[in-house]
Amino acid sequence: xxxxxxxxxxxxALSAFGASGGHAEDVIKIGVVAAESGSFVSAxxxxxxxxxxxxxxxxxxxxxxxxxKTYKIQLEVRDDRTSIDTAIAAARELVNDVGVQAIFxxxxxxxxxxxxxxxxxxxxxQFTGNxxxxxxxxxxAVARGGANHYVFQTEPQEFQRSGSTAKxxxxxxxxxxxxxxxxxxxxxxxDVAGRYLSSHYVRALEANGQKVDLVYYPPDTQDFTALLxxxxxxxxxxxxxxxxxxxxxxxxxxxxxxxxxxxxxxxxVDPGVWRERKLTSGAPLTLSCVPMCWGAPxxxxxxxxxxxYFGMGATKGVQSSVSLLYYDYLHWYVKALEAxxxxxxxxxxxxxxxxxxxxxxxxAAPLVFNDRHQVTFATEVCLVKPNTSGQFKxxxxxxxAAPPPGDPGN
Amino acid sequence: xxxxxxxxxxxxxxxxxxxxxxxxxxxxxITLVFGLTGIINFAQGELLMLGGVATWLLVGRAGVNFFAAxxxxxxxxxxxGFLLERSIFRFTLRRPMNGFIISLGLSVxxxxxxxxxxxxxxxxxxxxxxxxxxxxxIRIAAVRVMVVAVTAAAVGFTFFAIxxxxxxxxxxxxVADQDTARLMGIPVARYVTAVFxxxxxxxxxxxALMIALxxxxxxxxxxxxxxxxxxxxxxxxxNVAGAVVAGLILGFADGLSAGYGLPEWTEAYSFALMILxxxxxxxxxxxxxxxxxxx
Numbered sequence: 046x047x048x049x050x051x052x053x054x055x056x057x058a059l060s061a062f063g064a065s066g067g068h069a070e071d072v073i074k075i076g077v078v079a080a081e082s083g084s085f086v087s088a089x090x091x092x093x094x095x096x097x098x099x100x101x102x103x104x105x106x107x108x109x110x111x112x113x114k115t116y117k118i119q120l121e122v123r124d125d126r127t128s129i130d131t132a133i134a135a136a137r138e139l140v141n142d143v144g145v146q147a148i149f150x151x152x153x154x155x156x157x158x159x160x161x162x163x164x165x166x167x168x169x170x171q172f173t174g175n176x177x178x179x180x181x182x183x184x185x186a187v188a189r190g191g192a193n194h195y196v197f198q199t200e201p202q203e204f205q206r207s208g209s210t211a212k213x214x215x216x217x218x219x220x221x222x223x224x225x226x227x228x229x230x231x232x233x234x235x236d237v238a239g240r241y242l243s244s245h246y247v248r249a250l251e252a253n254g255q256k257v258d259l260v261y262y263p264p265d266t267q268d269f270t271a272l273l274x275x276x277x278x279x280x281x282x283x284x285x286x287x288x289x290x291x292x293x294x295x296x297x298x299x300x301x302x303x304x305x306x307x308x309x310x311x312x313x314v315d316p317g318v319w320r321e322r323k324l325t326s327g328a329p330l331t332l333s334c335v336p337m338c339w340g341a342p343x344x345x346x347x348x349x350x351x352x353x354y355f356g357m358g359a360t361k362g363v364q365s366s367v368s369l370l371y372y373d374y375l376h377w378y379v380k381a382l383e384a385x386x387x388x389x390x391x392x393x394x395x396x397x398x399x400x401x402x403x404x405x406x407x408x409a410a411p412l413v414f415n416d417r418h419q420v421t422f423a424t425e426v427c428l429v430k431p432n433t434s435g436q437f438k439x440x441x442x443x444x445x446a447a448p449p450p451g452d453p454g455n
Numbered sequence: 456x457x458x459x460x461x462x463x464x465x466x467x468x469x470x471x472x473x474x475x476x477x478x479x480x481x482x483x484x485i486t487l488v489f490g491l492t493g494i495i496n497f498a499q500g501e502l503l504m505l506g507g508v509a510t511w512l513l514v515g516r517a518g519v520n521f522f523a524a525x526x527x528x529x530x531x532x533x534x535x536g537f538l539l540e541r542s543i544f545r546f547t548l549r550r551p552m553n554g555f556i557i558s559l560g561l562s563v564x565x566x567x568x569x570x571x572x573x574x575x576x577x578x579x580x581x582x583x584x585x586x587x588x589x590x591x592x593i594r595i596a597a598v599r600v601m602v603v604a605v606t607a608a609a610v611g612f613t614f615f616a617i618x619x620x621x622x623x624x625x626x627x628x629x630v631a632d633q634d635t636a637r638l639m640g641i642p643v644a645r646y647v648t649a650v651f652x653x654x655x656x657x658x659x660x661x662x663a664l665m666i667a668l669x670x671x672x673x674x675x676x677x678x679x680x681x682x683x684x685x686x687x688x689x690x691x692x693x694n695v696a697g698a699v700v701a702g703l704i705l706g707f708a709d710g711l712s713a714g715y716g717l718p719e720w721t722e723a724y725s726f727a728l729m730i731l732x733x734x735x736x737x738x739x740x741x742x743x744x745x746x747x748x749x750x
Contacts, residue, residue, distance in 0.1 A: 082567070084674060086575045235719035261719040265678050267669050268477075270470035271713035271721075278463045291577055295669050302587050302596040303466070322579065362576055 072119040073109055073388065075100070075375065076139035076169075078150035078160065083127025084265060087291050088152040088313075088335075088367045092174075093122045094359035095368035096149055099375040101357070109379050112386050118379070125151055132156040136163040145169060146388065147378055149371050154178075154238045161196050168391045170195045170378065174335075174370030176203035177241045179455035182417045195391060197398065198419045199370045200335070203242060204452045205444030206424050207249035212442040213426030214310045214331045215253050218283060221329040221431075222308055226282035228256045230306070232272070232296065233287040235261035242288050245452055250285070252449030262296075264289075269296040270303060277305040285310040290363035294318075301326060316340030316427045318363050320435040332437075333426045334366040336407055341427050341437045350406040373405030373412060462592035467714040468707070473599040473668065475706025476606035480661035481679050482686025482698045483613060484654035489684075490693025490744045491630050492647045494544050495555040499683060500676025501565035502655050506532045506662025507671040508569055511578040521583035521667065525605070528663040529656040536655020540648050548647070562676060569673040579670035602664045609660060613653075614695045626650065630693065630744050685729045691739025700740055704728070 077096050080089025100118045103109065109116045121143050123135035132151055139145045140163050147170040151157050154177035161181070164171040178198045186193040200206065219225055229250050233243040239261065247257045258279055262272050273296070276284060284306040286293040290313035297311055308329040316332050317340025318324075332338070339361070342348040347369075354368060355361060378394070381401065385393040399418075402411040408422035415421070423441045430436035448454035456464070485499050506528040513524035543561070547554030584597040617623040629636040629643045637643055665671060665679075686705060690697025705725050712724035732740065 082570060082575055084672075086672075087577075090575075262713075263719060263722050266721075267665075267675070267678065268470075268474045268709075270473070271467055271710040272718050274463055274466045274470060275714045275718070277466075278459070291670075291672070294577065294579075298582075303594050304587075323581075360574060360576060 071114065071116050073116045073382070074119050074121055074143055074145045076136075076143065076145035076148040076150075077120060077122045078125050078132055078135045078139070078148060078156075079122070079152055080127040081122075081124035083125075084291075085127045085152050087362050088364040089125070089127070090360065090362065091365055091368035092150050092152060092371050093120070094354065094357065094365075095372040096120055096122075096375055098354055098357050098359075098368075099372050102353075103376065103379055110383055111388060116388075118375075121145055125153075125156060127153065129153075129156050129159055133159050133163065136160040140164060140167045140169050146382075146391075147172065149173070149375065151175075152367065154241065161193055165192055165195055168195055170197065170391060170394065172197045172199050172371065172374045172378070174198075174200040174367065175238075176200045176206060177238065179203060179417070179419065180241075182419060182455075184416060187416070187418045189392060189395075193418070195395060196418060197374070197414060198417075199374050201421050201424075201444055202419055202454065203245040204249065204448040204454055205421055206336075207242070207245040208252070208445040208449065209424040209442045210312070210333050210426060211246065211249035211253050213333065213424065213440045214283070214285070215250075215255075216442065217331050217426060217428040217438065217440055218308045218310070218329050221428075222282065224282075226255065226308065228258075228279075228281050229283045229285055230258045230260060230276050230279055230281040231285045231287050232260050232262065232276065234264045234266075234289050234292060236264050239264075239288050246285070246287055248449050248452040251451070252445075255283075262292075264292075266292065267295060269299050273300050273303050273305050276300075277303055281306045283308045283310060285312065287312045290314045290318075294363065297326075301328065313364055315363060315366055316429070316437045316439075317361060317365070319429060321361060323434045325432050325434055326429060327431055329431060330429045331426050332429060333424055335364060335370065335424065336422055337366055337369055337425050338427055338439065339365050341425075341439050343425050343439060343441050344406075344409060346406050369407045373403065373407050377401075377403040377405065377412070458592075463714070465593050467710050469593055469595055469599075471707045471710030472603050474709055475703045476603045477661060477665055477668070477679070478682050478686055478706050478709075479610060479699055479702030480606050480657060480664065481683035482690065482702050483610065483695060484657040484661070485680075485683040486687035486690060486693055486695070486698045486743070487613070487617075487650050487657075488654040489687055490691075491626060491650045493548065493551050494647075494651065495551055495558065496544070496651075496654075497555065497558040497680055497684075498539075498561040498565060498676075499558075499654070499658050500678070500680030501562045502532050502536065502658035502676070503662040503665065503679060504569065504671065504673060504676040505535060505565065506659030507666040507675065508573060508578060508662070508673075509659065510663040510666050511580055511671075512573075514580045514583070515578070521580070521663075525660065525663045529660040532659025532662070533652045533656030536652045536658075537648065539655070540651040544651065545644075545648075562680075566673045566676070575673055577670040577672050578666065580666055583667050598667055602668060605660070605664060609657060610695065610699055613657070617695060622646075622649075682725075685726065689729055689732050689740055691741045691743025694739065694741050694743040697739050697741035697743060704732075704740075 079092035125132035154175040157173040233239040310331045314332045339351040381397045404411045427437040427439040509528040513519040586597040588595045686701040690701035713721040
């Protein structure tokens with residue numbers, strides 16, 4: 046009798062386990078690899094925060110409907126610790142062990158490129174907001190059977206981002222300067238991303254009539270005074286602090302103390318941070334966001350997005366707007382899955398994404414992937430009214446359609 | 456050299472003084488702990504970070520005056536040092552390599568401790584002094600002068616405490632021959648604790664000075680600790696004057712190489728100089744201890 050009872054109990058337990066196993070099959074696992082610690086944390090933290098918001102919205106709206114079944118999104122977040130080895134290990138785990146359908150991340154250009162070597166062969170879609178991918182997303186590479194067929198670049202091509210930014214910076218600063226600026230110095234970290242990004246920005250400034258000098262600093266520099274004094278000797282009209290918003294906020298006050306230039310531009314520093322830290326600048330100053338500023342959102346949709354984003358508990362950081370390089374694309378990807386109606390056909394999902402348009406938050410115009418799996422949208426630049434912390438005048442200049450002279454375009 | 460070039464050179468020399476001050480502050484803590492107790496504490500950079508975070512909490516959150524926070528940061532980090540020495544490093548004195556490995560783990564632990572409670576974003580405080588002085592064509596930020604002055608005071612106090620005081624004499628005796636020192640009634644273990652606590656307090660002070668100059672993150676310690684060890688080794692272990700000389704050399708090498716060399720090679724110049732000096736003067740520029748092997 047006891048044995049029969051035990052057998053019945055075991056059968057019931059197995060049945061219950063089987064039922065919960067059934068529930069486990071009704072989820073779509075989505076991977077996120079991002080720096081939740083380490084030097085890129087400012088941008089990295091925004092990726093899981095954006096995807097948590099998108100996941101909540103999708104699940105709260107009833108989930109993903111595929112072939113008569115409803116699935117919930119299950120986010121699998123891994124911290125790459127700003128270490129390429131950790132990012133690769135995380136991608137391997139997510140693809141091989143966890144079995145994710147797609148991966149979003151990372152914030153770091155070379156990390157993302159390394160991860161494509163894992164996601165590509167496994168036919169796992171990878172959405173990554175790194176403009177450096179342009180070098181690898183050739184038409185041949187993204188064609189079916191190509192090495193990067195499953196990779197999508199969620200940030201505009203770098204010549205477009207640089208062109209939009211350079212136009213905005215010069216348009217906003219020039220009226221405030223005693224003479225039209227002619228000589229710019231671009232000050233940038235000496236790493237893979239810094240070298241790549243600045244090469245395009247220099248061309249964009251030259252295309253807008255600037256003579257440009259480029260000065261690199263060692264990554265993780267704290268005291269910039271020696272290099273800034275060197276730049277002061279070059280007598281620039283504008284110093285452009287390019288690319289790492291956290292390091293820029295360390296360097297810029299030192300430049301002001303040394304009176305290095307009559308005007309400045311800080312890339313990747315949100316006006317919201319400027320306001321919250323009660324920072325001020327006597328010299329004309331512009332800030333830019335990647336791609337829209339939470340401190341001065343240019344559209345109602347963007348303002349509503351940031352309300353929801355921070356409402357979820359996300360930290361108001363220097364680069365919180367980077368979240369917009371990821372948020373729209375999870376929604377778009379889910380639409381693709383529903384349209385294709387299958388979870389086991391990533392090629393069909395890729396095809397659907399390429400022929401569809403998506404009206405997201407990041408752009409006033411619908412997002413479209415071009416034939417190299419890249420999108421196009423503008424970058425917002427804001428002028429800080431001198432000696433104020435919270436008064437901004439912003440511009441969203443359309444990106445150029447073609448690269449400027451000397452810029453190979455990728 | 457024309458007037459403009461001379462002005463730039465003078466500005467570079469002024470800039471280098473503040474760079475040197477921070478390097479010296481972390482270097483002295485390391486040279487005392489490493490040179491006089493034999494403890495190789497790579498978490499010294501994180502102790503500096505804790506000093507910066509404590510200052511940020513006190514000034515930014517609690518509204519405490521910066522100079523009061525400066526003292527409090529040194530006391531708080533000194534107390535942390537006391538706990539660490541009593542609970543961890545005391546048990547590694549006979550096996551310094553164990554202490555070294557533990558300190559590597561401790562540095563990661565302390566980073567994540569701070570992240571857990573106060574997140575990983577930059578932390579900054581308003582300029583506690585404010586103002587920039589224009590001397591001819593040279594611009595001197597008052598906060599940098601304050602940092603150099605506080606460092607000079609801390610260095611002076613440390614130097615005289617070790618070279619002139621009764622306790623300094625006992626400490627040096629303990630380093631030279633521990634058994635004899637014990638027989639003479641010197642409480643060697645207490646001196647080890649005291650040196651570790653003092654070195655930690657100096658790191659806390661350095662952190663407070665650093666956040667007065669720059670925003671910091673929980674990872675700032677790993678950027679400065681290698682420079683601190685370089686200062687300790689170049690100057691001679693346990694040698695305060697040596698640490699000052701080494702800090703000035705590295706600070707000026709840093710500043711001038713950034714100003715006139717290939718900017719992206721700035722750190723390489725400084726560490727190439729360190730390699731050269733240690734090859735020529737293995738005992739350090741002013742000589743030092745080898746650190747007590749066994750306590």
